[in-house]
Amino acid sequence: MGSRFVWKIVLLLVFVGWLFIWIMLPTKTYKDSWTPQLKIKLNSTYFREQGINLLLFTFPIMLIAALSCIYLHLYSKSSSDQSSNSNKGQYFRSWKRPVLAMAPLGIVNAVELAFAVMFIALLVWSLSNYVYISFGHLHMHNAGEKVWMAKFRSVSLRLGYLGNICYAFLFFPVTRLSSILPLVGLTSESSVKYHIWLGHASMALAILHSVGFVIYYAVSHQMIEVC
Numbered sequence: 001m002g003s004r005f006v007w008k009i010v011l012l013l014v015f016v017g018w019l020f021i022w023i024m025l026p027t028k029t030y031k032d033s034w035t036p037q038l039k040i041k042l043n044s045t046y047f048r049e050q051g052i053n054l055l056l057f058t059f060p061i062m063l064i065a066a067l068s069c070i071y072l073h074l075y076s077k078s079s080s081d082q083s084s085n086s087n088k089g090q091y092f093r094s095w096k097r098p099v100l101a102m103a104p105l106g107i108v109n110a111v112e113l114a115f116a117v118m119f120i121a122l123l124v125w126s127l128s129n130y131v132y133i134s135f136g137h138l139h140m141h142n143a144g145e146k147v148w149m150a151k152f153r154s155v156s157l158r159l160g161y162l163g164n165i166c167y168a169f170l171f172f173p174v175t176r177l178s179s180i181l182p183l184v185g186l187t188s189e190s191s192v193k194y195h196i197w198l199g200h201a202s203m204a205l206a207i208l209h210s211v212g213f214v215i216y217y218a219v220s221h222q223m224i225e226v227c
Contacts (some may be wrong), residue, residue, distance in 0.1 A: 156212025166202035
């Protein structure tokens with residue numbers, strides 16, 4: 001039981017560290033302090049500037065998936081384990097009771113609602129930081145461009161950045177034979193709705209991003225140049 005707990009703590013720490021990178025990504029600290037140091041230390045000969053993205057955003061999930069395979073192989077649940085932990089899991093099962101039923105979302109339990117709120121908070125946090133930093137360093141792309149046009153373009157661009165967060169989580173729920181989903185008691189079939197939610201969010205952000213740039217090109221008289 002002790003070794004199983006250690007495995008879960010290690011996997012949880014890696015995942016929390018990965019989430020922490022996403023939280024810090026839109027901040028000024030990451031841009032001004034971390035990025036220069038990371039470029040110096042992680043600029044690979046083979047991967048070049050993509051070495052940073054591979055190490056920070058891809059490798060942790062690959063590590064979790066690999067360690068999860070070992071964990072599931074060593075500690076496959078037996079019926080005796082489930083019966084002994086029935087009382088302990090009574091509290092957690094109460095969180096899976098439906099608390100919300102809406103047409104677009106379906107039936108949502110307390111755990112899903114809590115994670116949805118945290119995900120929305122991450123999107124709001126990222127957008128607010130992106131906009132705050134970009135408004136402090138506005139770049140006029142044309143001679144006659146007004147300040148509000150530059151701000152509008154900046155917001156449209158950052159909405160596209162938010163889509164990257166949705167894409168990072170998009171295919172977790174529907175990966176068949178996943179070694180990560182069983183760790184939290186999920187299957188690819190039961191997690192399809194999470195994929196749908198993330199898909200709708202990513203499409204909405206992509207549309208806002210695209211429409212924003214179309215409007216920007218129209219008001220700044222660059223539509224002919226783009227076409």
